[in-house]
Amino acid sequence: MSSINLTLKIWRQQNSDALGRLETYTLDNVNTDMSFLEMLDVLNEKLTKESKDPVAFDHDCREGICGMCGAIVDGVAHGPEKEVTLCQLHMRHFKDGDSIVIEPFRSRAYPIKKDLLIDRSALDRIIQAGGYVSVNTGGTIDGNAIPISSQKAELAMDAAACIGCGACVASCPNGAAMLFTSAKISQLALLPQGQVERKQRALAMVEQMDKEGFGNCTNAKECEAVCPKGISIRNIARLNREYLLAALTEG
Amino acid sequence: MELNARVPAGPLEKKWDTHRFSNKLVNPANRRKYTAIVVGTGLAGGSAAATLAEQGYTVKAFCIQDSPRRAHSIAAQGGINAAKNYQNDGDSVFRLFYDTIKGGDFRAREANVYRLAQVSTEIIDQCVAQGVPFAREYGGTLANRSFGGAQVSRTFYARGQTGQQLLLGAYGALSRQIHAGRVKMFNRREMMDVVVADGRARGITVRNIITGEIESHEADVVILATGGYGNVYFLSTNAMASNVTAAWRAHKKGAGFANPSFVQIHPTCIPVHGDYQSKLTLMSESLRNDGRVWVPKKQGDTRLPADIPEEERDYYLENKYPSFGNLVPRDVASRNAKEQCDLGKGVGSTRLAVYLDFADAIKRDGEATIFKKYGNLFQMYQKITDSDPMKEPMMIYPAVHYTMGGLWVDYDLMTNIPGLFAIGECNFSDHGANRLGASALMQGLADGYFIIATSVAHYLGTNKLDNISVHDQAFIDSKRSVEDRIAKLLKNSSGGPAGKFTVDEIHKELGKLMWDNCGMARNKEDLEKALKELPAIKQKFWDYVYIPGDTKEINQSLERAGRVADFLEFAEIMIRDALTREESCGCHLREESQTEENEAKRDDKKYSHVSVWEYSGEDAEPKLHIEPLSFENVTPSQRSYK
Ligand SMILES: Cc1cc2nc3c(=O)[nH]c(=O)nc-3n(C[C@H](O)[C@H](O)[C@H](O)COP(=O)(O)OP(=O)(O)OC[C@H]3O[C@@H](n4cnc5c(N)ncnc54)[C@H](O)[C@@H]3O)c2cc1C
Ligand code: FES
Numbered sequence: 071m072s073s074i075n076l077t078l079k080i081w082r083q084q085n086s087d088a089l090g091r092l093e094t095y096t097l098d099n100v101n102t103d104m105s106f107l108e109m110l111d112v113l114n115e116k117l118t119k120e121s122k123d124p125v126a127f128d129h130d131c132r133e134g135i136c137g138m139c140g141a142i143v144d145g146v147a148h149g150p151e152k153e154v155t156l157c158q159l160h161m162r163h164f165k166d167g168d169s170i171v172i173e174p175f176r177s178r179a180y181p182i183k184k185d186l187l188i189d190r191s192a193l194d195r196i197i198q199a200g201g202y203v204s205v206n207t208g209g210t211i212d213g214n215a216i217p218i219s220s221q222k223a224e225l226a227m228d229a230a231a232c233i234g235c236g237a238c239v240a241s242c243p244n245g246a247a248m249l250f251t252s253a254k255i256s257q258l259a260l261l262p263q264g265q266v267e268r269k270q271r272a273l274a275m276v277e278q279m280d281k282e283g284f285g286n287c288t289n290a291k292e293c294e295a296v297c298p299k300g301i302s303i304r305n306i307a308r309l310n311r312e313y314l315l316a317a318l319t320e321g
Numbered sequence: 322m323e324l325n326a327r328v329p330a331g332p333l334e335k336k337w338d339t340h341r342f343s344n345k346l347v348n349p350a351n352r353r354k355y356t357a358i359v360v361g362t363g364l365a366g367g368s369a370a371a372t373l374a375e376q377g378y379t380v381k382a383f384c385i386q387d388s389p390r391r392a393h394s395i396a397a398q399g400g401i402n403a404a405k406n407y408q409n410d411g412d413s414v415f416r417l418f419y420d421t422i423k424g425g426d427f428r429a430r431e432a433n434v435y436r437l438a439q440v441s442t443e444i445i446d447q448c449v450a451q452g453v454p455f456a457r458e459y460g461g462t463l464a465n466r467s468f469g470g471a472q473v474s475r476t477f478y479a480r481g482q483t484g485q486q487l488l489l490g491a492y493g494a495l496s497r498q499i500h501a502g503r504v505k506m507f508n509r510r511e512m513m514d515v516v517v518a519d520g521r522a523r524g525i526t527v528r529n530i531i532t533g534e535i536e537s538h539e540a541d542v543v544i545l546a547t548g549g550y551g552n553v554y555f556l557s558t559n560a561m562a563s564n565v566t567a568a569w570r571a572h573k574k575g576a577g578f579a580n581p582s583f584v585q586i587h588p589t590c591i592p593v594h595g596d597y598q599s600k601l602t603l604m605s606e607s608l609r610n611d612g613r614v615w616v617p618k619k620q621g622d623t624r625l626p627a628d629i630p631e632e633e634r635d636y637y638l639e640n641k642y643p644s645f646g647n648l649v650p651r652d653v654a655s656r657n658a659k660e661q662c663d664l665g666k667g668v669g670s671t672r673l674a675v676y677l678d679f680a681d682a683i684k685r686d687g688e689a690t691i692f693k694k695y696g697n698l699f700q701m702y703q704k705i706t707d708s709d710p711m712k713e714p715m716m717i718y719p720a721v722h723y724t725m726g727g728l729w730v731d732y733d734l735m736t737n738i739p740g741l742f743a744i745g746e747c748n749f750s751d752h753g754a755n756r757l758g759a760s761a762l763m764q765g766l767a768d769g770y771f772i773i774a775t776s777v778a779h780y781l782g783t784n785k786l787d788n789i790s791v792h793d794q795a796f797i798d799s800k801r802s803v804e805d806r807i808a809k810l811l812k813n814s815s816g817g818p819a820g821k822f823t824v825d826e827i828h829k830e831l832g833k834l835m836w837d838n839c840g841m842a843r844n845k846e847d848l849e850k851a852l853k854e855l856p857a858i859k860q861k862f863w864d865y866v867y868i869p870g871d872t873k874e875i876n877q878s879l880e881r882a883g884r885v886a887d888f889l890e891f892a893e894i895m896i897r898d899a900l901t902r903e904e905s906c907g908c909h910l911r912e913e914s915q916t917e918e919n920e921a922k923r924d925d926k927k928y929s930h931v932s933v934w935e936y937s938g939e940d941a942e943p944k945l946h947i948e949p950l951s952f953e954n955v956t957p958s959q960r961s962y963k
Contacts, residue, residue: 103594103836121817130560132600136391184875198500202493203452207372207770210450226454264450
């Protein structure tokens with residue numbers, strides 16, 4: 071364990087309507103065993119004591135699973151470490167004297183509510199459009215009635231691991247939500263339970279994606295590079311196939 | 322306070338069927354005229370909101386996070402139990418029931434637990450139908466593992482992300498109903514009060530976290546699914562927003578709070594590393610299958626673990642409990658770790674940790690085998706601590722993990738306030754004084770998918786409810802009291818922060834008081850001391866807490882302050898509950914109640930009951946009521962792990 075001194079440049083914006091700007095703060099003696107969010111906690115305690123407004127940021131589980139945290143750190147969503155969320159990034163990856171720029175996830179579809187805190191409800195609406203199997207509670211068949219190969223189940227699980235943090239959108243030059251949407255479409259397309267609604271699902275989710283103002287995919291692959299759960303862009307290829315097939319036969 | 326558990330008559334295996342048959346129903350065409358409020362969208366609330374909407378009720382659902390998918394349930398790792406007996410290894414509904422009752426140290430209601438075991442099998446079918454990608458065997462059938470010392474393999478899992486996958490299943494079902502317009506979802510709302518009119522729960526008062534607006538919402542029934550209160554200790558494995566506020570406000574409106582001192586402390590968490598620490602991370606219990614727990618024999622030994630020779634190490638669990646060794650139950654493992662540290666044998670920079678060593682397992686099975694089993698966990702550990710468990714022993718320490726106590730409910734999961742229900746971790750109903758691993762997910766989904774709709778129908782079918790509006794006096798009064806409380810919280814802030822304390826500073830102080838005196842081993846003297854010290858912390862909070870900013874905007878300090886204010890009040894009944902239960906049971910050792918071998922001694926003569934607390938006003942002592950427990954289908958036995 072050691073400690074480092076940092077200069078932080080943080081996006082401050084009072085609310086959706088206000089203009090934002092980067093503010094500079096110095097923070098000394100940052101213990102390198104801290105997580106990035108704990109470092110922000112310490113900054114906020116300091117700001118509070120100085121009678122300044124603490125930085126608003128979203129977080130909850132602090133274990134990398136709820137998908138609530140996230141910010142652009144030095145230009146990269148969730149910071150410099152691969153396959154971690156911001157809450158799982160530790161300060162040992164920074165050096166004494168570093169200057170760190172911290173901004174919110176940006177996208178046309180993500181209004182900034184305050185500082186680093188944004189509105190990602192567009193992602194919820196994509197799921198609402200069809201990211202599920204339409205079964206009511208009760209009256210389902212026995213869990214073992216339909217065998218599923220363990221390989222299929224594992225592939226579905228790879229896609230299902232998405233935490234919905236939205237880093238993919240914020241990193242895409244086109245602001246596309248393809249990785250997010252394709253993860254859910256893939257999971258359900260791979261499993262027998264998802265077959266009945268397979269086509270409507272692809273059409274409805276893609277339509278909602280467009281409605282929310284997300285952009286198109288041009289294979290920049292930035293989404294995959296920043297995804298804290300390592301969701302593969304192969305899922306986007308699958309989404310494209312699913313969509314095409316559905317559009318050709320249903321549309 | 323009237324505590325009628327309303328357990329149906331008849332033999333145990335028939336109770337649930339009999340009950341469903343004799344319960345009143347609501348005609349499908351009439352259901353949409355009724356509104357249900359569901360607070361919380363974790364496994365319990367998410368599944369309840371979706372199911373009620375599918376059945377035709379009008380539902381309003383609320384959660385603190387920006388999306389219902391982010392509830393704390395998402396973090397559950399290990400798995401979910403169900404009595405499927407797919408492995409043909411002797412499991413049955415009765416065995417799951419028995420294990421749960423026994424695991425809870427005979428402090429839960431037989432009928433509720435039996436029903437839980439009964440519906441457990443339907444949960445798995447439901448989740449599979451939703452497309453939850455459970456782990457599979459090569460032949461395509463569902464895989465199971467044995468979990469938390471169970472002698473049968475009944476735990477279903479999806480990698481180390483079972484809670485996530487189950488929650489996303491429920492979130493999918495909920496999303497479908499939102500899309501259909503049958504659920505109106507209110508994200509980023511914090512419930513601040515239950516509105517009770519003419520003795521019935523008729524709505525809630527919430528704060529909109531984005532605008533700071535105080536809103537009123539009316540309904541015919543209110544269902545709380547707001548999770549556990551482990552964060553009263555400041556540090557726990559719970560998510561940051563987990564709170565007691567919703568349950569506590571219901572309590573202040575008359576709902577009984579049952580067994581508040583029943584808290585589970587998990588033995589294998591990553592130790593605290595500094596006073597900036599914000600939460601604790603759980604490492605799966607499965608690690609104890611191959612890891613050996615030890616501390617140096619000498620007190621204050623600061624040598625590196627590799628420099629401590631074999632004969633100077635104390636494998637205290639193996640020595641003390643030869644037949645169970647490192648696999649003793651959670652409470653025994655936790656208590657012994659704390660005991661070693663209290664004796665000055667703790668390791669690491671804070672001296673509050675013990676070693677969990679894989680060296681022997683690696684020698685025995687080879688690096689590859691051990692890495693295959695635990696690689697994920699090792700990487701997670703390394704990410705946080707920068708140390709590689711394949712090379713040096715892990716360090717672990719117990720942490721607060723789950724709260725068995727909660728709002729008192731009857732067999733229908735209704736509190737003693739008519740129309741107010743509590744499901745999931747926020748009720749007390751199924752786990753007694755200790756919860757078995759992989760049973761919380763089961764309970765949340767049992768309550769939400771398979772039980773609550775029956776209860777709601779019966780309540781609405783048997784009671785004629787008056788029309789109500791948010792302009793009624795009960796709503797206006799509730800809103801005013803919430804606004805007054807917020808104003809009171811902000812009253813110190815005008816003069817600036819000088820000489821004042823932040824919310825976290827006071828929360829940490831409360832947490833320490835609770836951990837030191839109302840943790841896993843308790844005694845009268847310390848509990849009485851804590852009860853004496855608590856009012857001063859409370860006073861300090863109200864006189865000196867400094868909260869920057871205003872109420873009509875996003876104000877995260879204010880959100881936390883509201884929760885801490887409630888934890889400070891709630892802590893009192895926790896301590897009192899621990900004080901009055903002069904027996905060791907479940908997760909807790911009461912130091913005065915031990916066997917000759919220093920093991921926990923339960924006292925069934927005096928304490929075979931649920932302790933239910935009634936709120937009696939700001940400055941009045943809370944009243945204790947008792948729901949006696951009777952065991953007609955199992956015989957309470959004493960645990961022994963020697
Ligand atoms: C790290 C970890 C691992 C675990 N692993 C397992 C496991 O493997 N198996 C197992 O069975 N159990 C496990 N558990 C326990 C289990 O996860 C929880 O007990 C369970 O998920 C609780 O579900 P719930 O629906 O009752 O509440 P939660 O999931 O906690 O949901 C609470 C909901 O209520 C909302 N809420 C809370 N307060 C308010 C308020 N005042 N106003 C509005 N909304 C509010 C929240 O926004 C949230 O939506 C684990 C727990 C932890 C911490
Ligand atoms: S806080 Fe949950 S993923 Fe970071």
